[in-house]
Amino acid sequence: MAEQQKKFVESITPRDEDFAQWYTDVVLKANLIAYSNIKGFMVIKPAGYAIWENIQRNLDERFKATGVQNVYMPMLIPENLMKKEGELVNGFAPEVAWVTSGGQETLTERLCVRPTSETLFSDFYAQDIHSYRDLPRLYNQWCSVVRWEKETRPFLRSREFLWQEGHTIHETAEEAEQRTQQMLNVYADFLAEELAIPVVKGRKTDKEKFAGAEATYTVEALMHDGRALQSGTSHDFGKKFAEAYDIRFTARDNKMNYVYQTSWGMTTRVIGALIMVHGDDSGIVLPPRIAPTQVVVIPIQQRKEGVLAAAQSIAATLSDYRVKVDDTDRSPGFKFAEQEVNGIPLRIEIGPKDIEAGSAVICRRDTREKISCGIGELPRVVSETLERMQFEMLERARRHLAAHTFAAHNKEEFEENFRETKGFVRAMWCGDPACEDKIKENYGVTSRCIPFEQEMLSDTCVCCGRPAKKMVYWGRAY
Ligand SMILES: [Zn+2]
Structure with missing residues (x-):
């Protein structure tokens, strides 16, 4: 290696020596971000933002091909509106930022900076739809949201991040459920085809699902260091928000019915995934289809x-x-x-x-x-x-995922896997959240998802020994 070349990469910590430091080094060295003066907020520099623009453009086309339209909602939510759905507000309360004054004036009601926009969409839909003829509504917005996280890391966790949030309402439960899964598939296809990131598709356990959702589906990717990254989620809310926000319509039989609702999101976190799946000791490696410069x-x-x-x-x-x-x-x-x-x-x-x-x-x-x-x-x-590189990057990531996914047939194998290997461990679970808690406490891992592709590895839960209901992917996550 030429002397100058050596000097340039010297400041990158070797990936297998200290993965976290390597990540920070390459993010900075590749000029993707700069730290800002506000703790937990980052500046996305041109090289980083250009990646996001390509992600955005591609995803946006995929959404629109399924009939989705873009809208824009206010960034502030009145407290009373936020409070209408209890589970959501409780889920987000610890990390909400509040606006309490406007100019010189103290506000009579404080306003929350959106951590997510279910409440605003619900309030809007309640006024906007009247008849089954108005359904479905398939709206999405590109915006930033604020969540006051305690620990932050570039792209992976920041107090403000960019994302898209899709919010749809439907006439029937079946349609909403279908849309929830359809958008999950859009994410999975996008990740594989554009970012060369293979994922495990599945459902979150009740403990890990989104506050207020009936069902949360997720695409889970595996990073080079064997830790999981939730890369996109899709939620089926059933009638929950419709009931809290009174979103009703005149049905075909002339009765007043509540709508069925979904939401789904992907964020700038996937840039973190891109780096942690493909990067090496010399820096980041961008799959050709998403690279701003090819x-x-x-x-x-x-x-x-x-x-x-x-x-x-x-x-x-x-x-x-x-x-x-x-x-x-x-x-x-x-x-x-x-x-x-x-x-x-x-x-x-x-x-x-x-x-x-x-x-x-x-x-x-x-x-x-x-x-x-x-x-x-x-x-x-x-x-x-370029085509061969795109294809081989996905194949390499698939091999890495396969080589770091283990099956545990009993408690001993489960323990051994988390002690000696890094990656996903597939194991049977009884369905009791108490076992999830215990597993988290004992091994520091969480249930990543109940994969759609199920397999009966054994008859009993790896934690309690009672009859098993589902196979679950477990792992350490970002
Ligand atoms: Zn159990």
């Missing part, structure tokens, strides 16, 4: 006549991709290291010798594989290499 062309000996021009003409032939020429006044070694830290999928090296030979060298960020090809072949080879 190809960087790096001229070698760029002051020599014809080199810059050749680099620019290569970039011009790759206009189907998000391509950049790094013509800054720094050494190639530095530029290589920077491309690696920033996770740009491909770099193309072009110097006087290459020009003479009519060829260029492509280097893949994830495997560092070098491919030499004729300049005229570049559009085809770049296209194939």
